[in-house]
Amino acid sequence: MKTEKGLEVYLGSDKVGILAETSNHKVAFSYSDVWLEKGFSISPFSLPLKRGVFVPSKLYFNGLFGVFADSLSDAWGSYF
Incomplete structure (x- = not known):
């Protein structure tokens, strides 16, 4: 997956996959x-x-x- 911005997602020490922002500003995920x-x-x-x-x-x-x-906070600190 080619990404502009992304982060690796882990459960404990196991890599689950990559969550990323694509070049057209959508969120994408792929499992490892x-x-x-x-x-x-x-x-x-x-x-x-x-x-x-x-x-x-x-x-x-x-x-x-x-x-x-x-996993995000409910409303506090949300700027959406």
Whole structure:
């Protein structure tokens, strides 16, 4: 996945994948190869455990996948 901005997502010491902002300012996620072999789907409806780059089809959570939006603060400090 070619990215403009991104971060690696870990669960403990296991790399789950990469969450990134694409060149057209959308959020994308892709699982790491190791996670695909031994992990599980972190969001069964929007991020099935399979190879590929996932981009949300709806703009719920300001275009962020729900599993990642849940890790943000509720309203305090939010500038959306």
